[in-house]
Every structure is written in structure tokens, then in C-alpha cells.
Amino acid sequence: MKSLPYFCRGEVVRGFGRGSKELGIPTANFPDSVVDNLPADICTGIYYGWACVGTGDVHRMVMSIGWNPYYKNTKKSMETHIIHTYKEDFYGEVLSVVVVGYVRPEKSFDSLDSLIAAINNDIEEAKRRLDLPEHNKLREDNFFRTSANQIMNGH
Ligand code: ADP
Ligand code: MG
Numbered sequence: 332m333k334s335l336p337y338f339c340r341g342e343v344v345r346g347f348g349r350g351s352k353e354l355g356i357p358t359a360n361f362p363d364s365v366v367d368n369l370p371a372d373i374c375t376g377i378y379y380g381w382a383c384v385g386t387g388d389v390h391r392m393v394m395s396i397g398w399n400p401y402y403k404n405t406k407k408s409m410e411t412h413i414i415h416t417y418k419e420d421f422y423g424e425v426l427s428v429v430v431v432g433y434v435r436p437e438k439s440f441d442s443l444d445s446l447i448a449a450i451n452n453d454i455e456e457a458k459r460r461l462d463l464p465e466h467n468k469l470r471e472d473n474f475f476r477t478s479a480n481q482i483m484n485g486h
Pocket of ligand 2: 346347348351357358359360410
């Protein structure tokens with residue numbers, strides 16, 4: 332995928348409460364404006380990368396890019412699970428991400444347990460890959476600092 336690594340940011344909006352938080356795997360949703368800007372070569376599936384909320388620290392993340400059943404599968408969604416435990420929700424804050432690499436295509440599961448197992452596998456895979464030295468450069472990327480400065484200066 333030519334467009335990787337892909338940098339983007341946007342406000343965290345409410346998803347459709349599919350209970351991801353109850354599964355222990357909350358996913359922060361981007362608004363349509365961010366999703367609509369995705370380059371065409373970034374296909375649906377599971378990705379890994381780096382993320383930060385507001386001016387916070389940069390953490391590893393896994394992202395699902397997929398078709399949103401709520402819109403009868405006509406609308407893509409981008410949902411980011413940050414591999415970090417936050418004390419509170421951060422709806423309305425700016426989420427900055429760099430999508431680094433692809434893990435696997437989307438698929439459906441025949442049970443909740445197999446879905447959770449697959450997501451936990453994705454998280455382990457993301458950690459393994461992001462711990463490679465070549466990916467630390469992106470974690471340190473100016474994008475995340477620019478983001479922080481822009482937010483603090485109000486633009
Ligand atoms: P929704 O359907 O509104 O997206 P979720 O159950 O998927 O609800 O929970 C997502 C929300 O949980 C995020 O918008 C964010 O405010 C919060 N959250 C807390 N910790 C995390 C995390 N580690 N990764 C992603 N979101 C988190
Ligand atoms: Mg969600």
C-alpha cells in the first residue's frame with residue numbers, strides 16, 4: 332500500500348455502542364470527514380500504528396477500517412483501539428494517528444469468543460511489529476508534536 336505510513340487526525344466521535352468497551356476493547360471512532368479522506372489504496376482490514384490523544388503520550392494502536400453496518404455498508408468507518416489504559420473517556424478530544432502497517436483482512440466470526448481471541452491476536456501482532464526499531468522513528472515523528480502545539484495554540 333503506497334499510502335502507508337498514513338498520518339491523520341480528527342475529533343473522537345461516538346460510535347454505535349456495539350459494546351466494545353464491555354469486551355475490554357474500546358474503539359475510538361473518527362468522524363466521516365476523516366474517513367472520507369482515506370486514500371483509495373488503503374483497503375479495509377486491520378492495521379497497526381501509533382496514536383495519541385490531545386497532547387498526551389504516543390501509544391501503540393490497532394485500527395479497524397471497515398464497512399459500517401449502521402449505514403447499510405455504504406460508509407466506511409475507522410476505529411482505533413489504543414493499547415493503553417485511560418482513566419476516562421476522551422470523546423471530543425483530538426486523536427492523532429499514524430497508520431503504519433497491515434495485519435489482516437476483515438472477517439466475520441461465528442462467536443464472540445473467537446472475535447475477542449482474534450482481536451487479542453491483532454494486539455499482540457501490533458506490539459511485536461511496533462517494537463521493531465524501524466517503527467520507533469514514526470513514534471517520534473514531528474506530526475505528534477505539531478499536533479500538540481496546534482492544539483495548545485488553538486489552531
Ligand atoms: P463507541 O461506540 O462510542 O465508539 P466504545 O465502546 O467503542 O464506544 O468506546 C470507545 C470510547 O472509549 C472512545 O471514544 C474513548 O473515549 C474511550 N476509550 C477509553 N480507553 C480507550 C482506548 N484504550 N482506546 C480507544 N478508546 C478508548
Ligand atoms: Mg467504538
